[in-house]
Amino acid sequence: MRDEAVTITNQTESSLRIVGFLCNWCSYGGADTAGVCRFRQPPLLRIIRIPCTGRMDPMFVVKALIQGVDGVLVSGCHPKDCHYAVGNFYARRRLELVGRFLPFIGIDPRRFRYTWVSASEGQRWQQVVTEFSALIAALGPNPGFSAHVR
Amino acid sequence: MNTLQSIVASVWDQVDMVLGWQPGYDPLHPVPAFVRDPKDIASLIWNPLCAPNLSVYLAKSFKAPTRGEKKIGILAKGCDSRSLTALIQEGLVDRNRLLIIGLPCPGTVDPDALTSVRTQSGPITDVSFADGMVQLTATDGVERVPLDQVLARRCQRCRHPHPVLYDVLLEEVVPRPVPKDPFAHVKALENQPLEARKAFWLRELERCLRCYACRNACPLCVCQDQCLAESRTPKWVTQKDTVADKFLFHMIHTLHLAGRCTECGECERVCPMKIPIGLLKEKTAHIAMDLWGYESGTDPAAQPPLLSYDASVNGL
Amino acid sequence: MAMKSASFVSSADLSGLLVRLAEKAELWVPAPEDTAPHRVTFRPFQAGMDLDGHRLPVTSPKKLLFPQGEELLRFRTGRSSSEAAMETVLLEESADPRPTIVFGCRPCDARGFVVFDRAFLQGPFVDPYYKARRDKNLVVSMVCPGPDAACFCGAVGSHPADTQGSDVQMIPVSEGYVLHALTEKGQELVRHLENAPSQAQEQEARHVWESARRSVENVVSLMDSAPHFRKRFADAAFWRLHTERCLSCGVCTFLCPTCYCFTITDETDGVQGQRLRSWDACMFHHFTQEASGHNPRPTKAERFRNRVGHKFSYFAEKHGHPACCGCGRCLRHCPVAMDIRAIVRAMGETEDVHA
Numbered sequence: 001m002r003d004e005a006v007t008i009t010n011q012t013e014s015s016l017r018i019v020g021f022l023c024n025w026c027s028y029g030g031a032d033t034a035g036v037c038r039f040r041q042p043p044l045l046r047i048i049r050i051p052c053t054g055r056m057d058p059m060f061v062v063k064a065l066i067q068g069v070d071g072v073l074v075s076g077c078h079p080k081d082c083h084y085a086v087g088n089f090y091a092r093r094r095l096e097l098v099g100r101f102l103p104f105i106g107i108d109p110r111r112f113r114y115t116w117v118s119a120s121e122g123q124r125w126q127q128v129v130t131e132f133s134a135l136i137a138a139l140g141p142n143p144g145f146s147a148h149v150r
Numbered sequence: 151m152n153t154l155q156s157i158v159a160s161v162w163d164q165v166d167m168v169l170g171w172q173p174g175y176d177p178l179h180p181v182p183a184f185v186r187d188p189k190d191i192a193s194l195i196w197n198p199l200c201a202p203n204l205s206v207y208l209a210k211s212f213k214a215p216t217r218g219e220k221k222i223g224i225l226a227k228g229c230d231s232r233s234l235t236a237l238i239q240e241g242l243v244d245r246n247r248l249l250i251i252g253l254p255c256p257g258t259v260d261p262d263a264l265t266s267v268r269t270q271s272g273p274i275t276d277v278s279f280a281d282g283m284v285q286l287t288a289t290d291g292v293e294r295v296p297l298d299q300v301l302a303r304r305c306q307r308c309r310h311p312h313p314v315l316y317d318v319l320l321e322e323v324v325p326r327p328v329p330k331d332p333f334a335h336v337k338a339l340e341n342q343p344l345e346a347r348k349a350f351w352l353r354e355l356e357r358c359l360r361c362y363a364c365r366n367a368c369p370l371c372v373c374q375d376q377c378l379a380e381s382r383t384p385k386w387v388t389q390k391d392t393v394a395d396k397f398l399f400h401m402i403h404t405l406h407l408a409g410r411c412t413e414c415g416e417c418e419r420v421c422p423m424k425i426p427i428g429l430l431k432e433k434t435a436h437i438a439m440d441l442w443g444y445e446s447g448t449d450p451a452a453q454p455p456l457l458s459y460d461a462s463v464n465g466l
Numbered sequence: 467m468a469m470k471s472a473s474f475v476s477s478a479d480l481s482g483l484l485v486r487l488a489e490k491a492e493l494w495v496p497a498p499e500d501t502a503p504h505r506v507t508f509r510p511f512q513a514g515m516d517l518d519g520h521r522l523p524v525t526s527p528k529k530l531l532f533p534q535g536e537e538l539l540r541f542r543t544g545r546s547s548s549e550a551a552m553e554t555v556l557l558e559e560s561a562d563p564r565p566t567i568v569f570g571c572r573p574c575d576a577r578g579f580v581v582f583d584r585a586f587l588q589g590p591f592v593d594p595y596y597k598a599r600r601d602k603n604l605v606v607s608m609v610c611p612g613p614d615a616a617c618f619c620g621a622v623g624s625h626p627a628d629t630q631g632s633d634v635q636m637i638p639v640s641e642g643y644v645l646h647a648l649t650e651k652g653q654e655l656v657r658h659l660e661n662a663p664s665q666a667q668e669q670e671a672r673h674v675w676e677s678a679r680r681s682v683e684n685v686v687s688l689m690d691s692a693p694h695f696r697k698r699f700a701d702a703a704f705w706r707l708h709t710e711r712c713l714s715c716g717v718c719t720f721l722c723p724t725c726y727c728f729t730i731t732d733e734t735d736g737v738q739g740q741r742l743r744s745w746d747a748c749m750f751h752h753f754t755q756e757a758s759g760h761n762p763r764p765t766k767a768e769r770f771r772n773r774v775g776h777k778f779s780y781f782a783e784k785h786g787h788p789a790c791c792g793c794g795r796c797l798r799h800c801p802v803a804m805d806i807r808a809i810v811r812a813m814g815e816t817e818d819v820h821a
Contacts, residue, residue, distance in 0.1 A: 106348020391535030
């Protein structure tokens with residue numbers, strides 16, 4: 001895949017933030033693998049390690065976006081490969097639902113993405129992060145939910 | 151012909167108590183009644199003003215106490231019967247403990263719609279219903295308005311006016327026609343651009359008081375006394391009076407009901423500020439239908455989709 | 467009803483007056499919500515706003531003097547520049563409030579401020595935040611046409627033409643409003659209005675005032691309920707029976723013009739934060755939740771009993787009138803129409819007292 005650095009020159013872009021919820025076993029390992037192999041990615045992502053995507057509460061996604069985070073990325077083990085057997089099956093349902101719910105409250109659903117990346121898929125991790133970061137950069141900052149002035 | 155009183159009297163020996171409605175402080179506000187003495191059966195009423203969902207008294211910390219081992223009788227409109235079914239689905243209520251008196255429902259009245267449609271202005275002294283009309287007797291005269299003109303929003307879109315679960319049924323009424331598009335209000339909002347939708351919710355939720363009437367009136371919000379929205383450890387929502395905090399509360403409420411809500415509309419009815427929060431839950435119910443073909447509170451044996459999973463690779 | 471100064475404002479001139487008042491102070495008026503026209507609330511006036519004089523507002527004007535979330539102070543932690551290990555805390559008291567005017571509330575709403583004044587201004591400790599707002603606040607109330615099915619101001623020592631709590635009283639007459647100043651602050655406002663009322667207008671105003679007052683003459687009083695409450699306190703079955711349909715939400719307390727309970731929390735965001743006073747409700751389950759886990763009011767029966775007791779016994783005995791203005795909001799907007807009047811009456815009426 002593309003190995004060149006993604007340079008962030010724009011002041012606004014460099015202050016964009018994506019929160020990533022990565023499962024400890026597969027995706028966090030995959031991100032580690034990407035690091036070990038020195039695959040370069042844009043620096044927008046801030047990772048929170050969770051034991052399993054089954055830990056994902058849809059409220060994590062909603063609260064982050066309401067508070068003004070520019071993007072939320074969730075990544076876990078591939079279905080049928082969950083370290084806890086069924087955690088990601090539950091996650092799949094919750095995350096699909098919340099993703100479809102976001103536009104109803106006026107949040108751009110493209111700011112949320114969930115995916116499956118295994119521990120050995122360093123290159124795929126680089127691709128996911130690069131693509132999602134480019135998408136968020138194109139969408140620009142998330143205006144958040146400030147008080148509406150009458 | 152079976153009247154309400156005769157049906158309740160006929161099942162009285164099977165129950166410890168009957169949950170129903172009785173007249174309140176004025177003709178427009180019947181209130182929940184807890185009948186434990188047979189001589190109080192006469193006070194029970196049933197008309198389109200009997201809006202409160204009685205299943206709220208079954209599963210929460212303040213569930214209505216009973217003395218003995220017999221059943222709890224409960225009057226249930228179509229929407230109420232869905233709430234009962236959802237409580238049974240989640241094991242919050244024992245089906246065998248209930249004696250459900252089903253009430254085919256013509257719809258309930260929105261008191262505000264009544265106030266705006268009527269031409270007289272004097273205080274209302276009596277309300278009666280016949281032939282699809284609401285007859286209002288006020289100090290300055292009598293007038294009749296069509297029931298269809300003053301229905302609550304939740305009733306305009308109701309898909310189950312006939313109870314889905316019951317042990318005994320009050321006399322059949324002509325069922326309300328099922329609306330062509332029960333999710334028309336949701337779609338109307340979705341047809342607007344993204345920014346307009348956000349502006350809509352910011353405007354509507356700004357007047358929220360966080361009184362939690364919506365949460366407490368919801369039959370399925372059984373954890374209301376330990377609600378996440380009021381937790382300080384961890385702290386999800388602050389005490390600040392900002393629209394962002396109000397929004398967060400409603401997101402918690404809505405998402406905790408996703409795949410569970412039976413669209414009974416109590417949340418919207420009890421809101422003192424008339425915020426259309428029912429729309430949020432209708433959207434999650436619509437998603438549940440789209441993704442899993444699931445309709446909460448219609449089959450007591452069905453498993454709610456978010457409490458289970460699909461184990462196939464490409465499933466959902 | 468002897469007045470020091472009076473004025474007349476025609477219906478046509480009212481909006482002009484409001485615009486002028488809004489230039490000098492934050493002016494709050496009852497107006498229908500844009501997207502929920504059946505709900506009238508107290509809000510900052512904006513030119514073109516449609517004032518509603520027909521329907522009782524769903525919220526009370528107490529937010530003006532008692533904000534739902536009030537910053538008491540701000541803080542910021544940092545590192546001491548002289549001693550490396552020491553943490554510093556910078557405290558900043560909240561800014562001086564602006565002058566405010568409540569315009570067009572009912573006498574019951576104004577009477578709510580009387581209860582607040584007793585709680586926050588009397589006694590050994592004066593609440594400085596409330597006092598700062600109250601000193602700069604003016605209340606202009608409007609005589610009310612009379613009670614609806616939920617109102618009961620007559621039962622708590624008030625009436626639809628009550629002047630308690632108001633600085634100026636407006637009386638609607640055929641061509642506009644007669645304004646009577648009731649306090650020095652009220653005189654300040656009325657003095658600057660050009661037109662004096664004619665004799666005919668004053669006569670009409672007196673007639674409107676009298677018939678408003680008489681509209682609640684035959685209401686059964688709930689003023690002396692404290693002894694009944696004391697006798698009924700331990701009757702657990704009574705309270706369970708009468709509170710059975712309550713949902714234990716906070717509608718009654720949050721809409722009530724006289725409810726003043728609050729909680730204080732620190733809301734931090736990294737190294738900075740604010741100490742906030744915010745509305746609390748004795749009807750909430752966790753209101754008396756203790757750190758040990760014990761809750762002395764674990765069920766809604768105890769909580770509702772406390773609500774009745776506070777309003778009609780504890781406060782009433784201390785201050786000579788109930789902490790209730792009879793506006794009826796608690797009844798009108800309760801999801802299950804809990805009727806505090808009926809419960810207070812029943813305390814004294816029911817013969818047997820169950821243990």
